[in-house]
Amino acid sequence: MTETTPTTLPAQSPPADPAGTAKARLSWWRGDGGEGAKRNLGLLATLAVLVVIGVLTRPDLYGDASWVWGNTLTILKLASVVGVVTVGMTFVIIGGGIDLSVGAIVALAGVWCTTVATQSYGAGGMIFSALTVGLAVGVVNGLLISYGRLVPFIATLAMMVAARGLAAEISDKQTQVSNNQFINGIASTDVLGIPLLVYILAAVVLAGWVLLNRTTFGRTVAVGGNPEAARLAGINVRRHTLLLYALSGLCCGIAAIMLTAQATSAQAAMANLYELDAIAAAIIGGTLLSGGRGTIIGSLLGVVIFSTITNLFAINGLSTEAQNMVKGGIIVAAVLVQQVQFGSLTQFLARNRATTT
Amino acid sequence: MSAPADAVAGEVVLRLTDVVKTFPGVRALDGVQLEVRAGEVHCLLGQNGAGKSTLIKVLAGVHRPDSGELEWRGRPAAFANPQAAMRAGIATIYQELDLVEDLSVAENAFLGHEPGRLGFVRRGHTARRTRQILARLGHPEIPPGRLVRHLPAAGKQIVSMARALSHEARLIIMDEPSAVLAHDEVGNLFRIIRELTAQGIAVIYISHRLEEIREIGDRVTVLKDGRTTAANLPARDTPTRDLVARMTGRTIEYVFPDRPADAPPRPELLRVDGLTRHGEFADVSLTVRAGEIVGIAGLVGSGRSELLETIYGARRSQAGTVRMGGRTLRPGSVGAAVKAGMGMAPEERKSQALLLGEPIYRNVTLATFGRYARLGFTDAGRERAAAGRMAAALDLRPRDVRRPVRTLSGGNQQKVVVGRWLLGDTRLLLLDEPTRGVDVGARAELYQVVRELAARGVGVLLVSSEVPEVLGLADRVLVMREGRVVREAPAGDLDENTVLDLVMAGSLMEGAPA
Incomplete structure (x- = not known):
């Protein structure tokens, strides 16, 4: 191919100059997402505001440094299970899809790994079965959507109903207690105080x-905003x-093990509405529902913001109902802010394209 | 011909004087004159991009002209929106019929102005009036309650016309109405048009088929580059040569790079045999040699873009084969085509080729980022370096490859797409309308890049609706019409008029008495 390339055009194989490689290694940690970083600063600011509200409403508690540390860990622990689910959800949404079945998959995997039969294989068997069940259900979703050409919303909605049904069938609608000390210990063990x-x-x-x-996989996820362009690029x-x-x-599957450990049991109704928590967290974190844009850190901050709000209401002894109203308001506010920032520009471009025929 | 000879003597209902409409970077209308009389069929003729669509939208109230006068039934008029134009009596039947598929015939006919009482739609009344209108159109057999989805294309067109009549339209604009119709249905369309004009309704008729214009038209106005180049020519008596001449002879001369002197023939790169997709194109065979630029001329709807996408595997062929360097490609697989050395710059650059929000370098390396990666880990530094070298080679502006692609001009965006394939082992480049939305200066640069690539042995298959572009850039030209290749010749043996004649000849009317 080299001889057919114009001389003014660069060689096609990447060069092996050491200076470039060293520079490249430096750039490994330097992200390209300037926009994403700015958004994440906004999320950190929101988090700071929430903490300030906590300090103002309960100065007595915030005066105690050890309580503050303990409370921070409580918030993070609260965020952990949904956080793991949200990471997966973020990938799916950036890739241009949606996964409504995550809560149901957690329940199915939790129930599956706590059956008497599975528990007889010990902790290893339980972890293996939870991960395998989660992966398998995800593969079924993926097959239906990519090769069955179902709309992601429909495919995962169906899976949400079906997986919960299967979980109820397996558990016979009973709460299955986990007797495995290693599994239960996952939730109660601290390492270096965390x-x-x-x-x-x-x-x-x-x-x-x-x-x-x-990774190259991540790069192909990021083209979720324009799958047609990706397809035509081969x-x-x-x-x-x-x-x-x-x-x-x-x-x-990972979340199922964590949640089972927390409750020392599993049942078909566990992880209820996790799909909505995860989607909400991803959106607050700046992930675009139409795909193509989003960050893992943003989603993590989204989850932490939600659990901080829950915690804020708890330490003030307020009701969950009021809490949910505030969460709803925050989702709307976050999306409105993002639309002002990015929507205006893309809409402007789209309108121009539409009129210049 | 049955059209009344004195129709032209009707009063002037519409008069446009020096109408100008600009969009960012484009002067779509640049002084349009138009005069339409009651009871006449006034034909608009012009190449793609001449401004016909924009003119229709100005008349339909979609766009407002920047300057110039629009006089409607003797008074200056300005339509704020499509509803206002409708109310004034101007109805437009777009090429893509704007009907709601899941509503009934009657609901579509009266969409937006349903006869009602106290907020309730008078369904019986609507159905009755629809039936009357359909009878007036000569189609009493269409049931008003039938869903539009279940009607054939010709029936849908009747419903569009029924909608126009439900508004008491005085002027009906038809944008290529025959494009969706079969042969015998065109005759029926003409019969309806004659009945409408006999009732004093004016019709603006747009078509690329000269034979149709001769049969149904009274007068012709020709547009070129947004200007009226000829107004009120008699539709039946003006020689085809004259009409075509008014449409061509552009004011802007594109600069094309010189063709190389006779080079030794290079090996054949692409061979397409009997490629067919029903309803799009049939039995197309062509070859491209290494270092050769082959151009395909044809109108929108002639099947040229579909052909290109099928060769590339983005559409699956129903018959025929595509071979690259002697190896047959798996149909319907873009991956196979890319692996065999093809690359495509698709027609819709923004929606089909670019990730607008992503930086330039990620767009350049979209097809090749895997080879800059190690063990599945991408290397942004090496990608940026490679994209930067490509940007320098193609004289991309701005040079900073970290900027999002949406900030680039059309010409530079196209360079990004071309550069993407140059980074790979691309031996054959498929270019679909490469200069759409690209300004004149950038066009010359793109032509230069394409010619330079060919000189180094890359084969190029080029599709364009701009005939001068195909003739100026390609070595060999294929003319497509209605899904078939009707002529193949070296570019030097063809001129613009000949190609336009071929492209627009009304095969529908072939064999009909002249």
Whole structure:
């Protein structure tokens, strides 16, 4: 091919100059998402405001440093399970889809890994079965959407109903108690004063960030905003769609183990409405519902903001109802802010294109 | 011909004087004159991009002219929106019929102005009036309650006309109405048009088929580059040569790079045999040699873009084969085509080729980022370096590859798409309307890039609705009409008029008595 390339055009194989590689290595950690970083600063500011409200309403509690540390860990622990699910959800939404079945997958995986038969294989068997069930359900979702050409909303809505049904069938609508001390210990163990659940969340977030921002897989996820362009560039969009839902299912499997450990039991109704929490957190975190844009860190901040609000209401002894109203308001406010920032420009361009025929 | 000879003597209902309409970067209308009389069929003729669509939209109240006068039934008029134009009595039947598929015939006919009482739609009354209008159109057999979805294309067109009549339209604009119709249905359309004009309704008729214009038209106005180049020519007696001449002979001369002197023939790169997709194109065979630029001329709807996308595997062929370097490609697989060395710059740059919010370098490396990666980990630094070299080679402006692609001009966006394939092992470049939305200066640069690529052995298959572009850039030209290749010749053996004649010849009317 080299001889057919114009001389003025650069060589097509990447050069092996050491200076460039060193520079490249430096740039490995420097993200490209300037917009994303700005949005995340906004989310941190929101978080700060929430903390200030906490300080103002309960100065007595915030005067105690050890209480503050403990409360921070409580918030993070509260965020951990939904956080893991949200990482998977973020991938799916950036890839141009949606996964309504995450709560149901968590329930199915939780119930499956706590049956008497599974528990007889010990902790390893339980973890393996939860991850496998989550992955398998995700693959089914992915197959229906990528090769069955179902709309993601419909496919995962059907899966949401079906997986909960299967979970109820398996558990016979009973609460299945986990007798495995290792599994139950996951929720009660602290390492260096920090709960193990928080480590798991951190690990999943880190893995998700690397996967999205530094791998070829992540690059193909990011073209979710324009799958047609990706397809015409020769990218196998279907296979990547399948992998996205498989990834979401795997995250649900991890979350199922965490949630089962917290409750020391599993039942068909567990992880109720997690799909909405995860979608809401991703949206607040700046993920565009139409795909193509979003960050893992933003989604994590979204989850933490939600659990901080829950915590704020709890320490002030307020009702969950009021809490939910505030959450709803925050979702609307977050989306409105984003539309002002980015929507105006893209709409302007779209309008121009529409009129110049 | 049955059209009354004195129709032209009707009063002037519409008069446009020096109408100008600009969009950012484009002067779509640049001094349009138009005079339409009651009871006449006034034909608008012009190449793609001549401004016909914009003119229709000005008349329909979609766009407001920047300057110039619009006189409607003797008074200056300005339509604030499509509803206002409708109320004034101007109805437009767009090429893509704007009917609601899941509403009934009657509901579509009276959409937006349903006869009602106290907020309730008078369904019986609506149905009755629809039936009357359909009878007036000679189609009493269409049931007003039938869903539009279940009607054939010709029936849908009747419903569009019924909608126009439900508004008591004095002027009906028809944008290529025959494009969706079969042969015998065109005769019926003409019969209806004659009945409408006999009732004093004026019709603006747009078509690329000269034979149709001769049969149904009274007078012709020709547009070119947004200007009226000839007004009120007699539709039946003006020689075809004259009409075509008024449509061409552009004011802007494009600069095309010189063709190389006779080069030794290079090996064949692409061979397409009997490629067919029903309803789009049939039995197309062509070849492209290494270093050769092959151009396809044809109108929108001639099947040229569909053909290109099928060769590329973005659409699956129903018959025929595509071979690259002697190896047959799997139909319907873009991956296989790219692996075999094809790359495409699709027609709709923004929706089909670019990730507008992503930085330039990510768009440039979209097809190749895998080869800058190690063990599945991408390397943004090396990608940026490669994209930067490509940006320098193509003289991309701005040079900073971290800027989002949406901030670039059309010409530079196209360079990004071309650069994407140059980074890969692309041996054959498929270009679909490469200069759409690209200004004149940038066009010359793009032509230069394409010619330079060919000189280095890359094969190019080029589709364009601009005939001068195909003739000026390509070595060999294929003319397509209604899904078939009707002529193949070296570009030097063809001129613009010949190609336009071929492109627009009304195969529908072939064999009909002249």
